[in-house]
Amino acid sequence: MAEENSTTRVKHFVFVSFTNKPVLKITLFFVFLISYIATLVGNIGMIALIRASPQLHTPMYFFLSNLSFIDSLFSSVVACKSLANLLEDKKSISFTGCAVQMYLVIGLASAECFLLAAMAYDRYVAICKPLLYLVLMSPRFCILLMAGSYLLGFLHSLLHTIFTFRLPFCQSEINQVYCDVTALLSLSCSDTHLNELLIFYVAGPVEATTILSVFLSYMYILANIVRISSVSGRVKAFSTCTSHLTAVTIFHGAILILHFRPKSSNGSPIQDVSDKILAIFYTMMIPLLNPLIYSLRNKEVKDALVVIQRNIWNKIIKQ
Template identity: 80%
Template sequence: MRKENSTTAIKGFVFVGLTNNPAQQIFLFLAFLSFYIMTLVGNLGMIALIRVSPRLHTPMYFFLSNLSLLDVCFSSVVATKSLVNLLADKKSISLIGCAMQMYFVIGLGSTECFLLVAMAYDRYVAICKPLLYLVLMSPRVCTFLVVGSYVLGLLHSLVHTVFTFRLSFCHSNKINHLYCDITALLSLSCSDIYLNELLIFYVAGPVEATTILSVMVSYMYILTNIVRISSSAGRLKAFSTCTSHLIAVTIFHGAILILHFRPKSSNGSPTQDVCDKVLAVFYTIVIPLLNPLIYSLRNKEVKDALEVIQRKVWGKMFS
């Protein structure tokens, strides 16, 4: 029997999805579409608000606008294809399409990890070195941090994508997931995936650990400086500028750790497969929706800027 040595044995993949029940698929389509529309409105609205509000033209909101753009792209990579598949008889994706989807899911997710570190560094400088803030967080430095986040994230993804799609996929073409997830693809390969597992352990693992540790170190210094503030009002004001970012980091990294870095013994059961898919929905569709809500509901400056815009709009309408 001839042994296949490349991915040419399979021209595409088929997603198993959450359910084959037509009524449930319609319900999921409407739910996913609602989440996706709210994600677009929330994040694009946040970008527009930051651009038109002079009071929000600061490094903190420069990073936040890039986070919103990242969330729009990240959600679109998964949501658009998932919405099409929910209404399609055959939930398929081409080999190239799968490679591109995996590349952008890992790349944009990794970029968000690095961008959250840059945002933590911004809060560290603002609270621990306020007199040097405008120097240390100049437009040039902020641009460098954002561009660096994208470069590191996309390079990290390129490594995993190249080494995944050089494998042979001859066991099956059915991906038991909602999108082209690397672990789901590795389970379909009939090649030796030892090198891929090493890359996950020695490349993806350190990226996740390093970004989490960097945020934790930043907040250790932040908390140390906040404790030294004499007035309780001053401490509360200083900490309030960090809570939104801290919540976003906790939710994002918590989902990654549960989805990708749990013990292998928890894999394989039908219940675990469903939980994985639900977590994937939360990670790729719900979290991008939560970020603008977290930063708008808990941020006085964003609320004030939104009120100013609303007053201007109402003023023009009734003038």
């Protein structure tokens, strides 16, 4: 009966603020706002560039456009509420709103894990089996890989969301910038052992499997590159992979540090702040970095951008 009463008391959650200083709040608001706008411009711009450039209508850029789509949504789910909270005195979110936010955050992050693994397989086929590339990476197969990434990601998220929000909550203050599963479990007044097992035996294998897929793909790629006789050929082959490998390292590194590193039972103020900074980097900064990584380190993207700019300039001159 006590658990039922505690459950009905928590109708909304409250985010613990970074700071109570108005000047710092306004500063953080504009920093987050500029980062969020840059994220949307970069990712939506990448999608538009790929759609407008026939030379980018390949499996690699099909996956990249979907990565930009996921990153746009992923950043929006956290940034919009975080920006509003910086301007509000009461930084609350409804019980249902928190469940939806957590479902979307885990679902999109999991889908990105599977998508990055699919992109690694695409690079493996392109470099190790170039003559079969168009056969193995057919449009139908690419769509199936993409759909599978979304399906597995959101099924994984649904499992954690259901088992988290069936718990009774005795506290309502979330010491994080979004509705994070581990932060919510610490607010429950019941046994969370089953939820912790789900994180270990479900989320853990999802992370391990996708990292292993990327690792194996690049082991085969590296072995194949070493056998290329010309230096220019080796450089060209590896340069097509560096952008993806950089994005994978940053994304999975942030997940491992944020969710799988050992934490003390009594969170110190320094640890709480560091967790929030990591969460901001994971949900807001990585989606901003991805389009920069793929545009600055990718000759095909830069060439396509030059062509688009030239075509726009020619149209302006003709008018």
